Amino acid sequence: MKEGTLYLVPLAIGNPLDISPRAIECLSNVEIILCEDTRTFALNMAKFSLSANLLSYHAHNEAERNPEVLDLLAAGHDLALVSDAGMPVISDPGQSLVRACREARLRVSALPGPNAALTALVASGLDASRFVFEGFIGKRDAELRRRLLELLSEERSMIFYEAPHRLARFYNIAEEVGLGDRLLLAARELTKQYEEYSFLTLKEHLELLEIKEPRGEYVLVLEGLAEYRKRCPEAVRASEANELLERMQAGLESGKPLKEIAKELSQQFNYSKREIYQKLLDISK
Ligand code: SAM
Numbered sequence: 328m329k330e331g332t333l334y335l336v337p338l339a340i341g342n343p344l345d346i347s348p349r350a351i352e353c354l355s356n357v358e359i360i361l362c363e364d365t366r367t368f369a370l371n372m373a374k375f376s377l378s379a380n381l382l383s384y385h386a387h388n389e390a391e392r393n394p395e396v397l398d399l400l401a402a403g404h405d406l407a408l409v410s411d412a413g414m415p416v417i418s419d420p421g422q423s424l425v426r427a428c429r430e431a432r433l434r435v436s437a438l439p440g441p442n443a444a445l446t447a448l449v450a451s452g453l454d455a456s457r458f459v460f461e462g463f464i465g466k467r468d469a470e471l472r473r474r475l476l477e478l479l480s481e482e483r484s485m486i487f488y489e490a491p492h493r494l495a496r497f498y499n500i501a502e503e504v505g506l507g508d509r510l511l512l513a514a515r516e517l518t519k520q521y522e523e524y525s526f527l528t529l530k531e532h533l534e535l536l537e538i539k540e541p542r543g544e545y546v547l548v549l550e551g552l553a554e555y556r557k558r559c560p561e562a563v564r565a566s567e568a569n570e571l572l573e574r575m576q577a578g579l580e581s582g583k584p585l586k587e588i589a590k591e592l593s594q595q596f597n598y599s600k601r602e603i604y605q606k607l608l609d610i611s612k
Pocket residue numbers: 340341410412413414415416417418419441442443444487488489490514515516517518519544545546
């Protein structure tokens with residue numbers, strides 16, 4: 328018997344016109360649609376008179392549902408996976424199912440379509456040739472601080488999803504770790520009636536929050552170190568020199584041989600082994 332296919336079908340991220348004709352055709356042809364919330368999906372899709380059975384598939388039942396879905400596919404049924412908005416799998420359930428299908432050699436086919444991260448990135452004016460998607464990072468302050476500290480040296484543009492009531496926390500912690508002068512695009516309510524973009528430094532976004540309460544859905548696109556270095560070479564050089572100094576002092580305290588410290592640090596900083604060795608000698612005098 329011919330096996331079925333799991334179709335990954337993107338829905339609109341706001342403007343209902345953004346769902347593609349092919350996505351509608353696919354949803355009309357499959358027998359079963361897996362969706363996060365069957366009632367919301369049925370309401371949103373009422374005008375398309377789809378005949379498929381709806382099966383709930385969300386963060387809390389993914390693991391239990393997967394074997395059942397695999398059996399349905401193996402028995403020849405075509406299924407579609409959708410999420411409440413945008414691309415399934417992206418900050419939404421589905422990855423474990425796709426993985427299970429891949430491992431079972433079952434067919435998976437993804438349709439292209441709306442996604443909030445890419446929509447914001449292309450509208451950001453920031454480097455879109457190389458970028459990283461961070462999604463929702465850090466529910467707890469300590470976790471967010473640790474991740475943002477790691478991202479301080481990220482060369483590429485970075486994309487985040489953030490809830491409006493957490494924006495102030497994101498900006499404050501990002502400023503504390505040293506990202507205050509980076510450019511950031513806050514893309515709000517993309518494709519919807521109150522769509523709005525603000526392209527400012529992170530510090531300026533913080534000031535703006537004092538006069539304007541954030542509402543709606545947000546994607547943040549943050550300038551990476553490579554672009555920031557080009558825009559503000561002096562600032563980057565100064566902060567790198569500070570960090571290097573701290574690392575040299577820590578190296579000296581550890582009692583490691585100067586040559587070893589110089590070699591290690593020259594691999595991480597934009598200074599030669601000789602330059603660092605000389606600086607170490609100067610400090611240790
Ligand atoms: N699967 C979706 C996608 O492909 O973009 C993302 C789902 S995730 C659960 C929801 C988050 O995506 C929101 O909190 C927000 O950060 C972002 N988002 C979704 N739609 C958006 C929109 N219209 N405008 C701005 N951000 C949006």
